[in-house]
Amino acid sequence: MPNHDVILCRCEDVTVRDIHDAIDEGYYTLEEIKRVTRVGMGPCQGRTCLMLILRELSVLTDQPIESLLPDTYRPPTKSVSFDLFGGHPKQGGGAHGF
Amino acid sequence: MIHTDILIIGGGPSGLCAAIAAAKSGAEVMLVERSQYFGGQLVKQTHMFFGSEKQYAATRGFDIGKKLVEEVKNSDNIKIFHSTTALGIYEDGVVTLEQKFESEEIYLKVQAKSLIVTTGALEKSLPFPNNDLPGIYGAGAVQTLMNEYLVKPGKRVLMVGAGNIGLIISYQLLQAGVEVAGIIDASPRIGGYLVHASKIRRSGVPIFTGYTIVKAEGTDHLEKATIAKVDQHWKPIPGTEKEMNVDVMCISVGLTPSSAFFWQGGCEMEYVRELGGYVPKRNRYLRTTVGNIYVAGDSAGIEEASSAMVEGSIAGLAASHDLGFVYEGYNREIEELLQELEGLRGGEKGIHIRRGYNKVGF
Numbered sequence: 482m483p484n485h486d487v488i489l490c491r492c493e494d495v496t497v498r499d500i501h502d503a504i505d506e507g508y509y510t511l512e513e514i515k516r517v518t519r520v521g522m523g524p525c526q527g528r529t530c531l532m533l534i535l536r537e538l539s540v541l542t543d544q545p546i547e548s549l550l551p552d553t554y555r556p557p558t559k560s561v562s563f564d565l566f567g568g569h570p571k572q573g574g575g576a577h578g579f
Numbered sequence: 580m581i582h583t584d585i586l587i588i589g590g591g592p593s594g595l596c597a598a599i600a601a602a603k604s605g606a607e608v609m610l611v612e613r614s615q616y617f618g619g620q621l622v623k624q625t626h627m628f629f630g631s632e633k634q635y636a637a638t639r640g641f642d643i644g645k646k647l648v649e650e651v652k653n654s655d656n657i658k659i660f661h662s663t664t665a666l667g668i669y670e671d672g673v674v675t676l677e678q679k680f681e682s683e684e685i686y687l688k689v690q691a692k693s694l695i696v697t698t699g700a701l702e703k704s705l706p707f708p709n710n711d712l713p714g715i716y717g718a719g720a721v722q723t724l725m726n727e728y729l730v731k732p733g734k735r736v737l738m739v740g741a742g743n744i745g746l747i748i749s750y751q752l753l754q755a756g757v758e759v760a761g762i763i764d765a766s767p768r769i770g771g772y773l774v775h776a777s778k779i780r781r782s783g784v785p786i787f788t789g790y791t792i793v794k795a796e797g798t799d800h801l802e803k804a805t806i807a808k809v810d811q812h813w814k815p816i817p818g819t820e821k822e823m824n825v826d827v828m829c830i831s832v833g834l835t836p837s838s839a840f841f842w843q844g845g846c847e848m849e850y851v852r853e854l855g856g857y858v859p860k861r862n863r864y865l866r867t868t869v870g871n872i873y874v875a876g877d878s879a880g881i882e883e884a885s886s887a888m889v890e891g892s893i894a895g896l897a898a899s900h901d902l903g904f905v906y907e908g909y910n911r912e913i914e915e916l917l918q919e920l921e922g923l924r925g926g927e928k929g930i931h932i933r934r935g936y937n938k939v940g941f
Contacts, residue, residue: 484707484708486708487706487707487708487710488706488710488711489706491710491711494711497706528701529701529702529704530704531835532703532704532835532856533704533705533706537706546850546852547849547850547851547852549850551838551842551857553842554838554839554842554843555667555843556666556667556668556669556675556843557666557667557675557677558664558665558666558667558839558840559664559666559677561666561677561684562684564684565677565684565686566686577660577678577680577685578609578658578659578660
C-alpha cells in the first residue's frame with residue numbers, strides 16, 4: 482500500500498500513516514493502537530475497518546494475522562442512549578414478543 | 580428479567596431453522612432479530628436457489644425466508660422479537676437487548692439456559708485513495724437499498740469483486756434499470772458460479788479479471804474510478820490503467836463472521852482464513868467451548884444460505900437435547916443433517932471450506 486493517506490477507519494479518519502506512526506512509536510497490538518489513534522471507536526465500532534487494520538498490522542509487524550488479537554469487545558455492541566439504561570420506568574416490563 | 584430455555588440471536592436462515600428445530604422437543608425458544616423483518620439476507624435474495632429439493636432448490640430466496648417465518652410463527656414454543664438488537668452478554672450469562680417498539684426504545688434482560696448465536700457476517704472493505712467518498716458502498720448495502728427499501732443507489736456502477744454476491748447484485752442492478760459499467764476482480768478467474776457470470780455477460784456487461792481498483796475520484800461524491808491490471812504479486816501494473824465514469828462503486832470482496840458475542844461470552848476463538856476471520860471453536864454439534872453457547876450460519880464461518888439452514892437445525896436440535904428435552908426423532912434427524920452438511924461441503928468446491936472447519940473442531 483504505497484499511498485499513506487488512504488483512510489482505513491472512515492468513522493475516525495484514521496489513515497495508513499497514522500497506523501504506521503503508532504507502530505513506529507512502539508504500539509504493537511490493536512488494543513494499544515486503538516487507544517492512541519481511536520481506530521474502530523466510531524459509530525461502526527470497527528465493523529468496517531477491523532480486518533483492514535489487522536492486515537496492515539500483520540504486514541508491518543511481520544506477524545501472521547492468525548497470531549493477532551482484535552481489540553476487546555464490550556457491551557453495548559451498538560450506540561444506545563443513556564436513557565435506555567437509566568432506571569427508566571419502561572425498563573424490563575414491556576417486552577413485545579409475538 | 581425474561582427467562583427462557585433457549586435464546587437465539589439473529590433471525591436469518593440459520594436462526595430461523597435453529598428456532599424450529601429447538602422447539603420440536605418442547606423447549607421454550609426466544610428468537611430476536613435486529614431488523615423489522617425476519618429472514619436475514621434471504622429477504623433480499625430474488626434469485627432461485629440451487630441444490631436439492633430439501634434445500635429449497637428452484638425457490639427464490641425471499642420465499643424460503645417466508646416459509647421459515649411461517650413455520651416459526653406456527654410454533655407455540657417460539658416467541659419472536661423483531662426490531663430487537665442484542666447489546667451484550669455479561670459474565671453471569673445475562674443477555675441485554677434493545678427493542679424498538681413504535682417510537683420507544685425498551686431495555687430487556689434475558690436469562691437463557693442456552694444461547695444460539697446466529698449473527699451472520701459483515702462485509703469486508705478495501706483500502707484505496709478516496710475510499711470514503713459517498714457513492715462507495717458494500718455490495719450487500721446496495722442490495723439492501725434496492726431490494727428492501729426500493730431505492731436506486733445511483734446511475735452507473737462499478738462492481739469490485741466477481742464472486743457470487745458481486746455477480747448476483749450486478750444482475751439485480753440491471754433489473755432495477757441501473758447501468759453496470761463493469762465488474763472487476765483481482766484474481767485471474769471469476770469466483771462465482773458460471774450461470775450467474777453468463778447472465779451478466781449476455782447482458783453486455785464486461786468482467787475484467789486480473790484487475791484491481793487503484794483510486795476513486797470526485798468532489799463531493801464518486802465521479803470516477805481508476806482500475807488497473809495486477810501482476811502476480813497483486814500489484815497494479817503501471818500503464819494498464821482504465822478510467823471509468825461511475826457514481827457508485829460496490830465493494831464485494833468477501834465477508835467476515837460477526838464474532839462480538841463469542842468474544843463477550845468467553846468462547847475460545849481462532850482466526851481462520853478459509854472461514855473469513857475470527858470464529859469460535861466448536862464440536863460437530865456446533866457447541867462452542869462455553870458449554871451453553873452454540874454457533875450456526877455465517878457467524879460460524881462464511882459459507883452460503885443452504886449450509887446456514889442445515890447448521891441452524893443441527894444447533895437447535897443439539898441445544899434442546901443437551902438441556903434434557905426429549906425429541907424422539909433426534910438421533911436419526913441429527914445424523915441426517917450432519918450428512919447433508921457433509922454433502923454440501925463435498926467435492927472439489929468444498930476443499931477450502933473443509934480445510935477451514937478442520938481447524939476449529941474440538
